[in-house]
Amino acid sequence: MELGSLQRRYIDFTSALFREGFLDNQYTQLQQLQDESNPEFVLEVVTLFFEDSEKLLDELSRTLDQQVVDYKKVDAHVHQLKGSSASIGAQRVKNVCMAFRNCCEERNQEGCLRCLQQVRQEYFLVKSKLETLFRLEKQILAAGGSVPVLW
Amino acid sequence: MERPLLSARAEAFPAGLRVLVVDDDPTWLKILEKMLRKCSYEVTTCSLATDALSMLRERKDKFDIVISDVNMPDMDGFKLLEHVGLEMDLPVIMMSIDGETSRVMKGVQHGACDYLLKPVRMKELKNIWQHVYRKKMHELKEIQTHYNNEDINILRYGSEDLDDRNLTDGITNISSARKRKDVDYKEFGDQEFGDSSRLKKARVVWSVDLHQKFVNAVNQIGLDKVGPKKILDLMNVPGLTRENVASHLQYRLYLSRLQKQSEDSTSGGNMPSDLVNNDNVANFELTSSTNMQQCSEHTKFVGTSENLVQGIIDDAHIGDIKKIVPVQVIESEKGLISDIPSSQNVNSVPQLSALFSFKGMTPGVEEKAREPTTPKHQTLHDGAPRMQFMHYPGQGNCTMLDDYSYLSSSDQDHQVSFSLSSSSPVISATVSNEKDMKDLSEMKPVPTDQRNAHFAVIPPVACMTGSVSLQIKHGMVHSQDAGAICKLDGSPNTKGFSTEQIDNQECLPLTCEFSPKSEAELDSLPADLHLCSIQKFGCFEDVGFGGAENFQDIISTPDTQVQNDWYISSELSSDYLYETVDYPLIDECLFA
Numbered sequence: 001m002e003l004g005s006l007q008r009r010y011i012d013f014t015s016a017l018f019r020e021g022f023l024d025n026q027y028t029q030l031q032q033l034q035d036e037s038n039p040e041f042v043l044e045v046v047t048l049f050f051e052d053s054e055k056l057l058d059e060l061s062r063t064l065d066q067q068v069v070d071y072k073k074v075d076a077h078v079h080q081l082k083g084s085s086a087s088i089g090a091q092r093v094k095n096v097c098m099a100f101r102n103c104c105e106e107r108n109q110e111g112c113l114r115c116l117q118q119v120r121q122e123y124f125l126v127k128s129k130l131e132t133l134f135r136l137e138k139q140i141l142a143a144g145g146s147v148p149v150l151w
Numbered sequence: 152m153e154r155p156l157l158s159a160r161a162e163a164f165p166a167g168l169r170v171l172v173v174d175d176d177p178t179w180l181k182i183l184e185k186m187l188r189k190c191s192y193e194v195t196t197c198s199l200a201t202d203a204l205s206m207l208r209e210r211k212d213k214f215d216i217v218i219s220d221v222n223m224p225d226m227d228g229f230k231l232l233e234h235v236g237l238e239m240d241l242p243v244i245m246m247s248i249d250g251e252t253s254r255v256m257k258g259v260q261h262g263a264c265d266y267l268l269k270p271v272r273m274k275e276l277k278n279i280w281q282h283v284y285r286k287k288m289h290e291l292k293e294i295q296t297h298y299n300n301e302d303i304n305i306l307r308y309g310s311e312d313l314d315d316r317n318l319t320d321g322i323t324n325i326s327s328a329r330k331r332k333d334v335d336y337k338e339f340g341d342q343e344f345g346d347s348s349r350l351k352k353a354r355v356v357w358s359v360d361l362h363q364k365f366v367n368a369v370n371q372i373g374l375d376k377v378g379p380k381k382i383l384d385l386m387n388v389p390g391l392t393r394e395n396v397a398s399h400l401q402y403r404l405y406l407s408r409l410q411k412q413s414e415d416s417t418s419g420g421n422m423p424s425d426l427v428n429n430d431n432v433a434n435f436e437l438t439s440s441t442n443m444q445q446c447s448e449h450t451k452f453v454g455t456s457e458n459l460v461q462g463i464i465d466d467a468h469i470g471d472i473k474k475i476v477p478v479q480v481i482e483s484e485k486g487l488i489s490d491i492p493s494s495q496n497v498n499s500v501p502q503l504s505a506l507f508s509f510k511g512m513t514p515g516v517e518e519k520a521r522e523p524t525t526p527k528h529q530t531l532h533d534g535a536p537r538m539q540f541m542h543y544p545g546q547g548n549c550t551m552l553d554d555y556s557y558l559s560s561s562d563q564d565h566q567v568s569f570s571l572s573s574s575s576p577v578i579s580a581t582v583s584n585e586k587d588m589k590d591l592s593e594m595k596p597v598p599t600d601q602r603n604a605h606f607a608v609i610p611p612v613a614c615m616t617g618s619v620s621l622q623i624k625h626g627m628v629h630s631q632d633a634g635a636i637c638k639l640d641g642s643p644n645t646k647g648f649s650t651e652q653i654d655n656q657e658c659l660p661l662t663c664e665f666s667p668k669s670e671a672e673l674d675s676l677p678a679d680l681h682l683c684s685i686q687k688f689g690c691f692e693d694v695g696f697g698g699a700e701n702f703q704d705i706i707s708t709p710d711t712q713v714q715n716d717w718y719i720s721s722e723l724s725s726d727y728l729y730e731t732v733d734y735p736l737i738d739e740c741l742f743a
Contacts, residue, residue, distance in 0.1 A: 032273075045182055051177075079222055082248055083247075084178050
């Protein structure tokens, strides 16, 4: 794909992500933080997020799978996940976490399980979106161009 | 950090601010680190609170500010906050994705200087330096206040060696200390204000020569017209300030009054016991020095009660001690105390203690608060002389804090007590060192044969070493020569006392004013006195370093006025002591 269309595609894709609420302003902040001294900053941060989140999701599954569910623990994990998602601007994940916390408070196991499923869904969705984004960026750079700035 | 780096960093401030970030979330840690780096700060990250604490403990001066997340697995963020505040006294900023009011409030309660909501923006981080700056300014101000106190402290009496050279030195240092306040913040990195040894020198020393000049000046002016400014002008001592003179004047007057009281007669003009006083002063000086030294060991700020306390008391209280409120002249139209609205006040604060610490044996002096208000306090109430009872925190003053301990002091054991004669004198002033203070705790007001046997007795507060506590056993004073001295002792445990009120106060100025009044009114005096003192304490937080005006509001006791003939200067002729019509005026001025 030639540079021009790559870049156009990038712009469209990114705009859609924001429009659909997958990403929010925090992600833009991260992009702004990236500079020559650290050209892979956003990628590094998002990678950290992926690692951390998946660990948390596993923990959540495990905790909710217990005979006697420790809701405090569940809540703690969800809180963490909420914080993490907020760090990169994964808005939809964050929103589900908020609902998830309510279920924990109510000690609603079913509700919690449902939320867990939802949050996993949102997480993997945003993960794939971001991976696409990074791929596009790589392609643009490989084609000798520069990644368009959307702010 | 090496000196040169320190200065360089200080000059570049806020760039180079050393930040410690604590967050268990690796993503946030990375982001924050990046953001802070972009703000030109020096960042250290930590994902465990326990690690952070050990890092901080290891090198206390390695960081300027700490930013921490609230929710952490190994330690609650609030706990970390507390620890840092207590042990290192660094500003701490809390962060959380949870912005619930209750959480934020909790953060503030635990001492956070700010609470940021995640996601944190760079612009918020850009301004965190203000917390560091604010803290430094606050500390500088406290040193400044301390200096002002020092400035007026009379520390060495009768010491032959001391001459004007020391005086000048002291004053020079005072000036430089004062200038320090205006110094650009960038110099803070040099840890100048941490240099206690320099600060210690700021003292006014009243040598024999100087005192003689003082006496001459007073005599020259005429006892009825005496005033600090006039004395100062006449003395013509370079470098001597009006404050110095004012406090010295009060000191001498008080001494003579003591003398007069103890002799239960007039005249005697001479200083009760110059020797004794000198000894005491000398001893006190020793003690003060000791205090200073001790203080410096413990704190950066020498001499301030706060620091003394800090050094001695468990750090937990440091936060409580904001500053020492030096003796302040309390201007009041009414007599002392009294008019305390409700006696409940008394009950609710059983442990109030008016720490009347006097350097040596007499009211220590100083307070620039006092000095400037001197002229103002010329108001007479009902034309009756007003006795103003000053409380001088002085060195190592008693504090209203809970656990303060006595600083070790020299073995002086001077205790002077005298009771006002009169038919029903109930007032006795007991000046003792801290050892005595302990005894005083048990001591009850000397019951005399007054009509009114209630005494407002507040268990004595342990004063810092060297501080002389003036216990005023309150009672009735109705006779001409009865001076009213309130005995206000605070128990060492002022916990009972609503510390919220005196949060920021250590030694509170206490001015009791009495003017003659009917016996009936006098009956209520004790309670009033008691109340007043408590009242004062309650208002101390409002009283800054020069908040005499505040007291004016507080003290409104038109009813309790006892004639006092306190203002007796031993050097001054006794004639003027009681006979002059202008006596009241003198009182005002002397004790203003």
